[in-house]
Amino acid sequence: xxxxxxxxxxxxxxxxxxxxxxxxxxxxxxxxxxxxxxxxxxxxxxxxxxxxxxxxxxxxxxxxxxxxxxxxxxxxxxxxxxxxxxxxxxxxxxxxxxxxxxxxxxxxxxxxxxxxxxxxxxxxxxxxxxxxxxxxxxxxxxxxxxxxxxxxxxxxxxxxxxxxxxxxxxxxxxxxxxxxxxxxxxxxxxxxxxxxxxxxxxxxxxxxxxxxxxxxxxxxxxxxxxxxxxxxxxxxxxxxxxxxxxxxxxxxxxxxxxxxxxxxxxxxxxxxxxxxxxxxxxxxxxxxxxxxxxxxxxxxxxxxxxxxxxxxxxxxxxxxxxxxxxxxxxxxxxxxxxxxxxxxxxxxxxxxxxxxxxxxxxxxxxxxxxxxxxxxx
Amino acid sequence: xxxxxxxxxxxxxxxxxxxxxxxxxxxxxxxxxxxxxxxxxxxxxxxxxxxxxxxxxxxxxxxxxxxxxxxxxxxxxxxxxxxxxxxxxxxxxxxxxxxxxxxxxxxxxxxxxxxxxxxxxxxxxxxxxxxxxxxxxxxxxxxxxxxxxxxxxxxxxxxxxxxxxxxxxxxxxxxxxxxxxxxxxxxxxxxxxxxxxxxxxxxxxxxxxxxxxxxxxxxxxxxxxxxxxxxxxxxxxxxxxxxxxxxxxxxxxxxxxxxxxxxxxxxxxxxxxxxxxxxxxxxxxxxxxxxxxxxxxxxxxxxxxxxxxxxxxxxxxxxxxxxxxxxxxxxxxxxxxxxxxxxxxxxxxxxxxxxxxxxxxxxxxxxxxxxxxxxxx
Numbered sequence: 202x203x204x205x206x207x208x209x210x211x212x213x214x215x216x217x218x219x220x221x222x223x224x225x226x227x228x229x230x231x232x233x234x235x236x237x238x239x240x241x242x243x244x245x246x247x248x249x250x251x252x253x254x255x256x257x258x259x260x261x262x263x264x265x266x267x268x269x270x271x272x273x274x275x276x277x278x279x280x281x282x283x284x285x286x287x288x289x290x291x292x293x294x295x296x297x298x299x300x301x302x303x304x305x306x307x308x309x310x311x312x313x314x315x316x317x318x319x320x321x322x323x324x325x326x327x328x329x330x331x332x333x334x335x336x337x338x339x340x341x342x343x344x345x346x347x348x349x350x351x352x353x354x355x356x357x358x359x360x361x362x363x364x365x366x367x368x369x370x371x372x373x374x375x376x377x378x379x380x381x382x383x384x385x386x387x388x389x390x391x392x393x394x395x396x397x398x399x400x401x402x403x404x405x406x407x408x409x410x411x412x413x414x415x416x417x418x419x420x421x422x423x424x425x426x427x428x429x430x431x432x433x434x435x436x437x438x439x440x441x442x443x444x445x446x447x448x449x450x451x452x453x454x455x456x457x458x459x460x461x462x463x464x465x466x467x468x469x470x471x472x473x474x475x476x477x478x479x480x481x482x483x484x485x486x487x488x489x490x491x492x493x494x495x496x497x498x499x500x501x502x503x504x505x506x507x508x509x510x511x512x513x514x515x516x517x518x519x520x521x522x523x524x525x526x527x528x529x530x531x532x533x534x535x536x537x538x539x540x541x542x543x544x545x546x547x548x549x550x551x552x553x554x555x556x557x558x559x560x561x562x563x564x565x566x567x568x569x570x571x572x573x574x575x576x577x578x
Numbered sequence: 579x580x581x582x583x584x585x586x587x588x589x590x591x592x593x594x595x596x597x598x599x600x601x602x603x604x605x606x607x608x609x610x611x612x613x614x615x616x617x618x619x620x621x622x623x624x625x626x627x628x629x630x631x632x633x634x635x636x637x638x639x640x641x642x643x644x645x646x647x648x649x650x651x652x653x654x655x656x657x658x659x660x661x662x663x664x665x666x667x668x669x670x671x672x673x674x675x676x677x678x679x680x681x682x683x684x685x686x687x688x689x690x691x692x693x694x695x696x697x698x699x700x701x702x703x704x705x706x707x708x709x710x711x712x713x714x715x716x717x718x719x720x721x722x723x724x725x726x727x728x729x730x731x732x733x734x735x736x737x738x739x740x741x742x743x744x745x746x747x748x749x750x751x752x753x754x755x756x757x758x759x760x761x762x763x764x765x766x767x768x769x770x771x772x773x774x775x776x777x778x779x780x781x782x783x784x785x786x787x788x789x790x791x792x793x794x795x796x797x798x799x800x801x802x803x804x805x806x807x808x809x810x811x812x813x814x815x816x817x818x819x820x821x822x823x824x825x826x827x828x829x830x831x832x833x834x835x836x837x838x839x840x841x842x843x844x845x846x847x848x849x850x851x852x853x854x855x856x857x858x859x860x861x862x863x864x865x866x867x868x869x870x871x872x873x874x875x876x877x878x879x880x881x882x883x884x885x886x887x888x889x890x891x892x893x894x895x896x897x898x899x900x901x902x903x904x905x906x907x908x909x910x911x912x913x914x915x916x917x918x919x920x921x922x923x924x925x926x927x928x929x930x931x932x933x934x935x936x937x938x939x940x941x942x943x944x945x946x947x948x949x950x951x952x953x954x955x
Contacts, residue, residue, distance in 0.1 A: 209659055209952060209953060209955070212954075212955060221682075223680075223682045223683070223955050224680075224955070225954050225955075226954075257897060257898070279897065279898040280898065282586055299858070299898065300858045300859050301858075302856060302857070302858045302859075302869075302913060302914050303600075303601075303856055303914050305598075305600045306600070324859055324861060325859070325860065325913055327913060328913065348859075350861065354865075354901070355859075355861075355867055355894075355896065355899055355901055356858070356859035356861055356867050356899070357859070357861060358861070359861070359862075387896060479679060479680055480679070481676070481677045481678075481679045481733070482677050482679075482701055482702070482732075482733035482734070483702065484701060484727065484732075484733055484734060484735070484736070485736075488731075490732055490733050492679075493954075495876065495878050495925075495926045496925075496926055496929045496954065497954055499872065499876075500878050501872050501877050501878075501895070517732075518878070519732065519764060520634060520656065520925050520926060521634070521656040521657065521676065522732055522733070524731070524732055536679060536702055536704060536705065537679050537680050548872075548873075548897050549872045549873055549897060552873045552930070553929070553930075553952070553954075554952070554954075555952055574952075575586060575930070575931070575932055575951075576586060577589075577602050577603075577869075577870075577873065577874055577930075577931075578586070578589065578600050578601070578602075
């Protein structure tokens with residue numbers, strides 16, 4: 202024991218053509234990706250709020266650095282170990298949009314505050330005391346935001362007096378700084394219609410605004426009120442309640458987000474992330490089987506979709522296989538032929554891979570390590 | 579570029595207690611695991627067939643070596659890269675229970691035949707020609723089994739004359755050896771009732787037997803007729819059609835397999851694999867949130883289940899969170915307290931982790947690398 206898990210080489214070399222990439226592989230269309238990064242930076246700048254994209258989607262410091270170069274103030278992470286990978290990759294301002302509980306994890310988080318600005322959420326006074334004790338002993342300062350439950354029903358303090366009580370605890374802690382509110386409504390991102398999303402965010406923003414004002418009233422200024430995702434960020438930005446947004450999936454997009462209906466003035470993020478798969482079996486005229494199943498694409502939000510090949514449908518995923526139904530009118534792919542799939546849900550799909558194979562005009566331009574793949578802690 | 583993805587240290591050290599394991603972590607109950615390995619070896623031996631367990635479930639050479647020490651003739655893998663990890667870990671007899679298509683993959687597979695016995699499936703004469711060409715050039719011999727579709731509707735030759743035609747192609751190839759039939763019925767494993775599973779395997783076995791006899795009739799002897807999983811292996815073993823079985827999940831079990839009903843004489847495999855998670859938020863009397871979501875447990879076959887804590891139910895998984903509903907009668911876990919979860923589906927859950935934390939009587943006895951985690955190629 203003690204050996205690290207065996208590393209596999211990347212599925213392509215730079216300069217290779219699409220046909221030379223070993224499959225299954227996560228392929229990033231760099232032109233589309235760069236347009237997505239620019240569109241988001243522009244849209245957020247025009248609304249006068251800060252952009253701190255969520256790195257839980259990409260887990261890739263190369264992407265984080267490009268987001269920051271385009272104007273982002275830093276990144277969000279979900280785990281201390283994810284933050285570690287981002288900071289190791291050069292990021293210097295990280296908000297962990299999650300509670301960090303337990304001595305081992307808090308030590309890990311506080312260690313990062315020696316080399317980067319580190320902020321974290323809290324929804325419990327005992328956790329605040331632990332954060333403070335570790336930060337004090339290590340001689341670092343942690344910024345702490347209150348997580349407010351604005352409708353997600355997951356973590357967070359419910360709107361009301363609990364917010365003020367927790368704000369006082371944070372503000373009174375010696376090695377912590379009260380830094381604001383986290384008011385993220387996750388499930389709102391995937392409501393299909395723009396009106397449903399608007400209604401959810403109007404409610405979330407009114408809770409956030411009320412909490413911010415109440416905290417103001419006891420002398421606790423919210424430097425940051427953050428939330429939002431790819432499905433709603435313009436709503437939070439326009440609400441008057443938020444001054445920072447944290448969309449993540451917009452760099453890639455996925456089949457689930459592509460099922461949303463968008464207002465006409467919503468930025469058109471393009472599908473930039475694909476799962477390249479090969480036909481490994483062509484046993485019948487109406488069926489082929491590709492080499493990408495559950496271990497290459499997360500199916501929690503639906504099956505992958507076949508890109509740009511009318512009449513093909515990915516109908517069944519098993520661990521290492523994807524069954525593709527071929528309609529009678531479609532040209533059936535041949536044995537060994539490649540398909541581009543659009544993942545159902547980008548975040549957990551990226552977490553299954555070690556490499557992003559970055560492609561421009563049919564050539565592999567770069568290989569970016571998904572450095573925080575498997576960063577569970 | 580060219581850096582490998584950042585490696586994270588294991589979530590525990592040997593000698594640590596359960597409370598010191600960082601979460602989320604995959605925990606293996608060694609006593610239960612060893613009983614499962616012994617029970618399977620004994621059950622298969624009593625039926626007079628060979629055992630070649632499937633390593634796609636565990637991806638861990640330490641487990642493969644223990645299975646082989648208990649009598650298994652080798653392991654099955656699903657991918658050439660998975661076989662590579664097993665052979666690097668000391669296994670010397672591997673059957674890739676899958677088609678391996680495309681030059682890069684076939685080169686990888688053939689390279690392994692220099693140091694281990696390597697067998698692979700085929701369902702297409704063009705693929706057989708590619709396998710033969712690469713094996714000939716490299717001066718190795720590959721054993722090739724025909725994949726027969728016995729009801730799964732995935733890969734494989736349909737029962738009938740196609741089997742004989744493909745058998746002749748394999749037998750006529752200079753650097754390949756015709757080695758038999760692969761007749762696996764995957765979906766039968768999870769039919770809930772023993773009678774349904776029996777009916778499915780009776781049909782599969784009759785196809786396998788007919789194909790074996792037809793091949794015999796043209797002078798092609800099936801050294802191996804293999805198939806079966808944890809849900810059905812005794813049925814294949816008793817059928818007279820199969821002489822090798824390839825169950826995988828029995829070493830771990832999972833919530834999905836635990837929903838099967840079993841005949842009284844079926845070996846009682848125990849749940850040995852758990853996902854250890856911590857309560858990271860306790861925001862309401864009827865709800866706590868644990869630090870294990872979609873990126874720590876695959877939900878393709880249902881959500882994880884809470885182990886040995888009546889009144890707690892894992893009701894919602896998001897990327898990094900699991901929402902646990904606490905019934906009014908139950909003791910609610912406190913902030914930081916640990917839960918053991920039973921994964922919904924063991925294979926893709928194991929593939930999310932780099933380490934198995936092996937525990938006996940509450941202490942970490944070993945840390946086994948999941949060396950083929952992410953072996954997609």
